[in-house]
Amino acid sequence: MRLPAAIRVFERGWLSCNNILLTGANDAGASAVLVDSSYIAHAAQTVALLRHALAGAPLDWLVNTHCHSDHMGGNAPVQRAFGCRTSLPAGEAALIERWDDREMLLTYADQRAERFAYDDCFADGDRLGMGGLAWEVIAAPGHDPHAVMFWCEAERILISGDALWQNGFGVIFPRLLGDAAGRDAAYAQTRATLERIAALPVHTVIPGHGAAFDDVPAALARAFKRLESFERRPAGLPRRRRPAHRYQRALFATRAASARRLAGDRPRARRRAKARRRRHRAAGRRLTAAHRLERAAGRPFPAGAPIQFSVLTAWSGSRPDAPHASAVRGRAHRWRCR
Numbered sequence: 001m002r003l004p005a006a007i008r009v010f011e012r013g014w015l016s017c018n019n020i021l022l023t024g025a026n027d028a029g030a031s032a033v034l035v036d037s038s039y040i041a042h043a044a045q046t047v048a049l050l051r052h053a054l055a056g057a058p059l060d061w062l063v064n065t066h067c068h069s070d071h072m073g074g075n076a077p078v079q080r081a082f083g084c085r086t087s088l089p090a091g092e093a094a095l096i097e098r099w100d101d102r103e104m105l106l107t108y109a110d111q112r113a114e115r116f117a118y119d120d121c122f123a124d125g126d127r128l129g130m131g132g133l134a135w136e137v138i139a140a141p142g143h144d145p146h147a148v149m150f151w152c153e154a155e156r157i158l159i160s161g162d163a164l165w166q167n168g169f170g171v172i173f174p175r176l177l178g179d180a181a182g183r184d185a186a187y188a189q190t191r192a193t194l195e196r197i198a199a200l201p202v203h204t205v206i207p208g209h210g211a212a213f214d215d216v217p218a219a220l221a222r223a224f225k226r227l228e229s230f231e232r233r234p235a236g237l238p239r240r241r242r243p244a245h246r247y248q249r250a251l252f253a254t255r256a257a258s259a260r261r262l263a264g265d266r267p268r269a270r271r272r273a274k275a276r277r278r279r280h281r282a283a284g285r286r287l288t289a290a291h292r293l294e295r296a297a298g299r300p301f302p303a304g305a306p307i308q309f310s311v312l313t314a315w316s317g318s319r320p321d322a323p324h325a326s327a328v329r330g331r332a333h334r335w336r337c338r
């Protein structure tokens with residue numbers, strides 16, 4: 001994946017979103033711009049990463065694709081460290097001013113964020129100068145009704161936030177949508193956003209989570225397919241009630257895949273873990289969740305290490321309005337390896 005030198009993407013551990021740092025002169029007078037500040041638990045690391053990348057240069061501007069905690073949780077610490085101007089999608093402004101824990105999904109998803117102030121807003125059709133490049137703000141309602149994407153026509157790069165990932169898109173939150181009409185509206189918005197992306201000659205997508213990718217038609221096809229499966233069962237119930245552990249397993253696989261990507265491939269550790277599983281099975285015992293996690297991640301997890309994942313993974317990896325979602329969450333936070 002080749003991106004212009006002005007654009008750097010820091011892929012972060014769960015549950016933080018990617019940080020996208022754009023450097024270089026531009027019309028707006030901002031020479032270093034950060035898109036999204038990650039989750040608050042990683043704030044110190046975010047500031048350190050930025051300090052290292054900027055090598056003494058100031059960070060002029062912080063912008064958010066939307067205001068979920070994994071995208072704006074680091075806003076306040078980043079502002080303190082760099083004194084940067086901060087701009088939000090216009091639709092998020094009222095939410096941030098009210099600091100409504102529920103609407104921001106903080107209470108719902110058992111997450112934290114530190115209250116922050118902002119300077120101004122942008123909206124669909126606005127043009128921003130970031131990293132010496134011109135970017136158009138494109139509204140991307142669906143996962144978040146006020147989310148935006150940033151589109152650079154010259155480089156054919158789309159910073160998509162949670163509107164499009166390589167495998168799907170950010171979960172559509174059922175509890176906030178209220179009734180069936182609210183849910184249908186969110187599905188329709190998601191579809192319109194995906195169609196809007198499909199109409200752009202995008203070459204590279206920098207998503208809010210996961211690596212940047214080139215095969216945009218394939219990602220769009222997967223996203224449409226996932227959306228169709230939601231739309232087909234508007235009651236929000238799976239065809240068959242699945243036990244919660246199926247969701248937990250899906251959730252483990254997603255978490256493990258990102259662990260593997262971040263840890264790099266470690267063949268010896270993988271072989272050791274495999275031998276341990278074989279011994280375990282040979283003793284006539286069933287594999288535990290920790291064994292499965294090791295198998296998927298290809299690396300051992302030390303005993304007692306908390307398995308960090310979020311219910312958001314479960315939802316984005318399965319049906320968003322599964323009735324088991326809250327059960328999964330309740331249990332997930334107590335899980336530890338072995």
Ligand SMILES: [Zn+2]
Pocket residue numbers: 066068071143144162170
């Ligand atoms: Zn989000």
